[in-house]
Amino acid sequence: DIQMTQSPSSLSASVGDRVTITCRASQSISSYLNWYQQKPGKAPKLLIYAASSLQSGVPLRFSGSGSGTDFTLTISSLQPEDFATYYCQQSYSIPRKFGQGTKVEIK
Amino acid sequence: EVQLVQSGAEVKKPGESLKISCKGSGYSFTSYWIGWVRQMPGKGLEWMGIIYPDDSDTRYSPSFQGQVTISADKSISTAYLQWSSLKASDTAMYYCAKRNILTGYSTFDYWGQGTLVTVSS
Numbered sequence: 695d696i697q698m699t700q701s702p703s704s705l706s707a708s709v710g711d712r713v714t715i716t717c718r719a720s721q722s723i724s725s726y727l728n729w730y731q732q733k734p735g736k737a738p739k740l741l742i743y744a745a746s747s748l749q750s751g752v753p754l755r756f757s758g759s760g761s762g763t764d765f766t767l768t769i770s771s772l773q774p775e776d777f778a779t780y781y782c783q784q785s786y787s788i789p790r791k792f793g794q795g796t797k798v799e800i801k
Numbered sequence: 802e803v804q805l806v807q808s809g810a811e812v813k814k815p816g817e818s819l820k821i822s823c824k825g826s827g828y829s830f831t832s833y834w835i836g837w838v839r840q841m842p843g844k845g846l847e848w849m850g851i852i853y854p855d856d857s858d859t860r861y862s863p864s865f866q867g868q869v870t871i872s873a874d875k876s877i878s879t880a881y882l883q884w885s886s887l888k889a890s891d892t893a894m895y896y897c898a899k900r901n902i903l904t905g906y907s908t909f910d911y912w913g914q915g916t917l918v919t920v921s922s
Contacts, residue, residue: 695863728908730846737896737912738838738846744906781846785907789862790836792846 696720696784700793706801713769715796717782722762726786729758729767732795733778742767743785772798803827805835805897805913812919813887820883821916823897830878831855834900836909837871837882841893851900852880887920894918 697720707713717727725745730738740749742758745765755770769776777800782793808822823835836851850861854873861871870883880897895916898909 726906728906730909732846737898737915738909739912740908740910743903743908747904747906749903749908749910783846783848783909788851788860789864790848790907791862792838792848795845 695789696723696787696791698782698784698791698793700780700782700796702796703794704797704799706799707772708801709772709774711772713772713798715767715780717760717765717767717793719763719765719784723784723786725761726784727758727760727765728783728785730781730783730792731776731778732781738781741780803899803911805899805911807895807897807913807916810917810919812921814922815889815920816886818883818885819887819918820881821895821918823880823882823913825878825880825899828899831875835873835880836898836900837869837880838896838898838909839893840896840915849882854878854880887918889920889922891918892920
C-alpha cells in the first residue's frame with residue numbers, strides 16, 4: 695500500500711493568512727493526488743484533483759502543486775469558511791488511501 | 802442533480818449483522834464506481850473499497866477485505882455495505898461516494914451524507 699503523510703496535523707491561522715499544507719507519498723504517484731475539505735458533521739468535498747486542477751465551483755484562492763512524492767495545498771487568503779480539516783488522497787493505486795488530515799483552526 | 806442518499810443511523814449490538822445502503826440518482830448509476838469510506842470518531846478518512854454497479858466488480862482495501870461485503874443492486878440504483886458480525890470497533894461514520902474520472906484522474910466527486918453506525922452492548 696502507498697502511505698500518505700500530511701503535515702502539519704493542525705495549524706492555527708488568521709483570516710487573510712496564506713496557508714500551506716503538505717502531503718508526502720511513500721512512493722511516486724505522479725500527479726495522482728486529490729485534496730478534500732471536510733467541515734464538522736459534513737461529508738468531504740473535492741477541492742483539487744490531478745495534484746493541481748481545481749474542481750468546478752471551488753474558489754480560486756485554493757491551489758495545489760507537486761508531483762512524484764511531494765505535494766502542497768495552498769490557500770492564498772484564508773476565509774472564515776475555510777476553517778476545516780483537509781485531506782490528501784492518492785488515486786494511483788488501490789487502496790486509494792487518504793492522509794491523516796490537517797485541521798485548520800482559527801487563531 | 803447528482804445525489805447519493807444513505808440509509809439512516811443504526812445502533813447495534815456486537816455480533817449482530819447489518820446492511821447499510823446508498824441510493825444514487827441524477828446520473829447513470831451503472832456507469833460509475835461507488836466507493837465506501839470509514840471515519841471513526843474523531844479520526845480521519847479510510848478508503849474501504851469500491852464497486853462497479855453494472856457488473857458488481859468489487860475491489861477491497863486489504864484492511865477491510867473479509868471484514869465487510871460491498872454489493873450493489875443496479876435495478877434500484879443502490880449500493881450496500883454489509884457486516885455479518887459487528888464489533889465495537891466498527892463504530893464509525895460510513896460514507897459512500899461516486900467515483901469520477903476527471904482528465905484521466907480518479908476522484909470521489911459526490912458524497913452521501915453519511916451513515917452513523919454505533920455498536921455497543
